[in-house]
Amino acid sequence: DYARRHQVPRFYSDAQALINDPEVDAIYIATPPDSHHAYALQVAQAGKPCCIEKPMAPSYQECVEIEQAFRTKNLPLFVAYYRRSLPRFLQVRDWLQTGAIGALRHVEWRFVRPPHAADLSGQTNWRTDASIAPGGHFDDLASHGLDLLTFLLGPVQSVAGVSTNQQQLYSAKDAVAACWLHESGVTGSASWNFGCAAREDSVTVFGSLGKIEFSVFDNLPVVLDADGQRQELMIAHPENIQLHHVENMRRHLSGEALHPSSGVTAAHTAWMMDRILGKL
Numbered sequence: 001d002y003a004r005r006h007q008v009p010r011f012y013s014d015a016q017a018l019i020n021d022p023e024v025d026a027i028y029i030a031t032p033p034d035s036h037h038a039y040a041l042q043v044a045q046a047g048k049p050c051c052i053e054k055p056m057a058p059s060y061q062e063c064v065e066i067e068q069a070f071r072t073k074n075l076p077l078f079v080a081y082y083r084r085s086l087p088r089f090l091q092v093r094d095w096l097q098t099g100a101i102g103a104l105r106h107v108e109w110r111f112v113r114p115p116h117a118a119d120l121s122g123q124t125n126w127r128t129d130a131s132i133a134p135g136g137h138f139d140d141l142a143s144h145g146l147d148l149l150t151f152l153l154g155p156v157q158s159v160a161g162v163s164t165n166q167q168q169l170y171s172a173k174d175a176v177a178a179c180w181l182h183e184s185g186v187t188g189s190a191s192w193n194f195g196c197a198a199r200e201d202s203v204t205v206f207g208s209l210g211k212i213e214f215s216v217f218d219n220l221p222v223v224l225d226a227d228g229q230r231q232e233l234m235i236a237h238p239e240n241i242q243l244h245h246v247e248n249m250r251r252h253l254s255g256e257a258l259h260p261s262s263g264v265t266a267a268h269t270a271w272m273m274d275r276i277l278g279k280l
Helices: 015-018 034-048 060-072 087-097 117-121 137-152 243-253 263-276
Strands: 026-030 050-052 077-079 102-110 158-165 175-182 189-192 202-209 208-215 222-226 229-235
Touching: 015 034, 015 189, 026 034, 034 050, 060 077, 060 229, 060 263, 077 117, 077 243, 077 263, 087 208, 087 222, 102 137, 137 189, 137 222, 137 263, 158 263, 175 263
Parallel strands: 026 050, 050 077, 102 189
Antiparallel strands: 102 202, 158 175, 175 189, 202 208, 208 222, 222 229
């Protein structure tokens, strides 16, 4: 129905047929994460560039196997951490890199919200099924923010966390807390809870001369507070949120510039998540 309404010339009821169609040049894997590994290995075997939805796979080990399969075949591999390409967060990165808040010291992220109606319903939802997403909404949402923080502040060298299921609404975890150390020496901490009274999504990067504040998901200004002055910039997202991400794929494939979200960077995010959930 979707294909007919949008004049898509080819559609399939079998993923293998899509992957192996000689007229299809590249593949986007947008299924639930427990099938990413199997489909990705088929795409690599077919010799085609691929973009995989986040999280790249339910485990760090599967992410490593995917990345190695594409690297062995010298094929482009992208992961849909599109915040790395959004102008709002590129502005934050520019402030950090130009020393707007001095030497970087610490980053703190807090994300809390009430349970959704789907959480309360008791109905099956792959996002909160521990066999598909062990961290529940943490897997789906925290992956975006953790990946963004490594984009802004560099790779992490050590990380630890605790997690639990406070509400017992579903099989996955619903409360997670973590701390980590970036290779640059910046420390980090975060907490995620999906059973609180109200929603809050706030990140603060502290430096020796000031701080930067922003939200990972909410449509709020990015704020620079340094040298006694406060600057707020409202930088709108594009109407289609993955527009810049897709443009960067085009630029990568045409040899103009490397894409900021690769199999290597996404596997690093998966390693952080597995460490936080105690899976490594």
